[in-house]
Amino acid sequence: MKSKKVFFWACDYNSNTGEGRLGRLYIKKFKKKFKNNPIRINPLNKKLLNYKYISPFIGVLIAWSYFFKKKRIIYLNYLPYWNFLLFLLLPPSTEIGPITGGASYSKKSKDYYFRKLIFPVLYFLSGMILRLRFNNLIFSTDLLKKKLSNKLIKRSRFNYIFHEIKEVKKVKNKDINFLFYFRKHKNKEYSFPFKLINKLLLNNYSVNIIGDKINIKKVKNYGFIPHDKVLKLLNKTRYTVVSNENIFSFFTIDAINNDVKLLVDFKMYNSIKYYKKKFIKFNFNSNNLKKLKIKKCQ
Numbered sequence: 001m002k003s004k005k006v007f008f009w010a011c012d013y014n015s016n017t018g019e020g021r022l023g024r025l026y027i028k029k030f031k032k033k034f035k036n037n038p039i040r041i042n043p044l045n046k047k048l049l050n051y052k053y054i055s056p057f058i059g060v061l062i063a064w065s066y067f068f069k070k071k072r073i074i075y076l077n078y079l080p081y082w083n084f085l086l087f088l089l090l091p092p093s094t095e096i097g098p099i100t101g102g103a104s105y106s107k108k109s110k111d112y113y114f115r116k117l118i119f120p121v122l123y124f125l126s127g128m129i130l131r132l133r134f135n136n137l138i139f140s141t142d143l144l145k146k147k148l149s150n151k152l153i154k155r156s157r158f159n160y161i162f163h164e165i166k167e168v169k170k171v172k173n174k175d176i177n178f179l180f181y182f183r184k185h186k187n188k189e190y191s192f193p194f195k196l197i198n199k200l201l202l203n204n205y206s207v208n209i210i211g212d213k214i215n216i217k218k219v220k221n222y223g224f225i226p227h228d229k230v231l232k233l234l235n236k237t238r239y240t241v242v243s244n245e246n247i248f249s250f251f252t253i254d255a256i257n258n259d260v261k262l263l264v265d266f267k268m269y270n271s272i273k274y275y276k277k278k279f280i281k282f283n284f285n286s287n288n289l290k291k292l293k294i295k296k297c298q
Helices: 018-034 055-068 084-089 112-133 150-154 160-164 194-202 227-235 250-257
Strands: 006-010 072-077 176-182 207-211 220-223 237-241 261-265 279-282
Touching: 006 018, 006 055, 018 072, 018 160, 018 250, 055 072, 055 084, 084 112, 112 150, 160 250, 176 194, 176 227, 194 207, 207 227, 227 237, 227 250, 237 250, 250 261
Parallel strands: 006 072, 176 207, 176 237, 207 220, 237 261, 261 279
Antiparallel strands: none
8 A cells, every 4th residue: 555645756846947836836736636745855966956867867766766665756847748768767656747848949949950850759759658658647838739649638738837827917007118038048049039129228118137147238137036036027017028939938927927018929929829918919020119019117
């Protein structure tokens, strides 16, 4: 007989990272649904956990140790859909957290052709293993849905991240024109709207950045700040920009919850199925601010 206690392994359980917040959301919903408070397994070596390609496999070994002890175990993250080895190596009866991945990549991305050629093979292997070994799958978004077989879709739930969206009232007296989230990443910098930022500054709009620093005059950089401070900034913000790579990121969710208007590329606008009223269609190639009728903060 397995213990009634539930244990979980999390490579990342921070409150200000995407993986960490997704894991925390899962545990929060688990507590509410099953009236059970899962116990986090403390990492044996925190330095090793800094290596995101090593820590998941440390978690696999730990999951096996709990399996042999006949204890209920949740493997929370990282769970990218391309990593078929994780799904293959985890012990039987392991419960897994939300699966991530499926973001779109432009040909400008430095590893575009690697993803185009190799990822379909990895996706095929993951799909085959998941069908054989797991039931009741959860996906953080629906970006991967087009990559899944009908059999896998039937046993899956999508857009788990939407559990983080809350009903909000319109916020008045906003005094920040634009707040952007920027990360230095070889596959993401190409899509960041640097030209729009320069145009906004030329037209005397206030531009604020969280995340990695941008060396542009008149831009206010906050750096990496705690999540509660991000929410306070968003509560004062009128507009932000969402990434074409993953429209419904946690930053997007936070913006929706704080009544921030979301600029999205006009080519992506028609593909948005949920919360469409929150988005504004915009052509980033022309950066026509007059047509957009953006209001300045007083």
